[in-house]
Amino acid sequence: KNEVEQSPQNLTAQEGEFITINCSYSVGISALHWLQQHPGGGIVSLFMLSSGKKKHGRLIATINIQEKHSSLHITASHPRDSAVYICAVSQFGGTSYGKLTFGQGTILTVHP
Amino acid sequence: NAGVTQTPKFRILKIGQSMTLQCTQDMNHNYMYWYRQDPGMGLKLIYYSVGAGITDKGEVPNGYNVSRSTTEDFPLRLELAAPSQTSVYFCASGGTSSYNEQFFGPGTRLTVL
Numbered sequence: 001k002n003e004v005e006q007s008p009q010n011l012t013a014q015e016g017e018f019i020t021i022n023c024s025y026s027v028g029i030s031a032l033h034w035l036q037q038h039p040g041g042g043i044v045s046l047f048m049l050s051s052g053k054k055k056h057g058r059l060i061a062t063i064n065i066q067e068k069h070s071s072l073h074i075t076a077s078h079p080r081d082s083a084v085y086i087c088a089v090s091q092f093g094g095t096s097y098g099k100l101t102f103g104q105g106t107i108l109t110v111h112p
Numbered sequence: 113n114a115g116v117t118q119t120p121k122f123r124i125l126k127i128g129q130s131m132t133l134q135c136t137q138d139m140n141h142n143y144m145y146w147y148r149q150d151p152g153m154g155l156k157l158i159y160y161s162v163g164a165g166i167t168d169k170g171e172v173p174n175g176y177n178v179s180r181s182t183t184e185d186f187p188l189r190l191e192l193a194a195p196s197q198t199s200v201y202f203c204a205s206g207g208t209s210s211y212n213e214q215f216f217g218p219g220t221r222l223t224v225l
Contacts, residue, residue, distance in 0.1 A: 004154070033214070043202060043216040086154070097162050098143050098206045099170065100214060102154035 003027050006087050006103035013110050019074040021106045023087030026068065033100065034061050034072050035086040043086070046072070077110045084108070113138050118203050118217035125193040125224045133188040133220050135203030143206045144186040145214070146170075146178065148199040155202065161186055162208075193224045 047061040063070040087103040147155040157170030161180040177189040203217040
């Protein structure tokens with residue numbers, strides 16, 4: 001079993017829909033990261049969080065430390081949101097050195 | 113600031129050839145990382161460095177080597193390229209804490225034929 005599991009693996013939505021991507025992890029973490037990767041493109045950090053909730057524009061990330069679960073929400077989705085969304089965790093501990101363990105990614109396609 | 117830069121963007125190698133993937137960051141970050149991304153798979157850590165002169169293996173180090181002579185540069189060396197090393201390679205950097213955002217380079221797409 002992977003230490004970081006995302007669901008769904010693929011997600012198709014119509015423009016304007018509310019989207020949720022889920023991430024579960026099985027290790028102790030110091031932070032959870034949500035990353036975005038456009039087709040053929042680089043990787044951009046969207047959020048880093050260790051508790052509660054963060055919001056940036058139409059994107060909202062939440063984390064429940066007790067349940068080892070995080071969600072990424074996109075409100076009023078737009079075709080330009082089409083990308084791969086990647087959940088990653090940096091583990092707790094002095095020798096973790098910020099190394100990330102990644103989920104397999106969720107491929108989001110938003111149709112106009 | 114340019115952030116994290118990688119060269120080349122694309123490369124095709126023949127089996128058995130060698131090459132160096134270059135990575136440079138201008139954010140004065142101590143921590144740097146090399147990841148590979150295979151289709152349908154999550155990114156995997158190849159090597160990482162916590163400062164100049166200090167490197168260590170990640171999850172998939174076989175077939176690769178690294179060096180870190182300066183804070184800015186963290187090149188990845190492929191010796192005797194194999195088809196299994198066909199992948200997209202990302203370099204990243206971050207501050208000196210496990211609670212730090214990582215900044216990724218644009219990636220190098222490598223094909224070994």
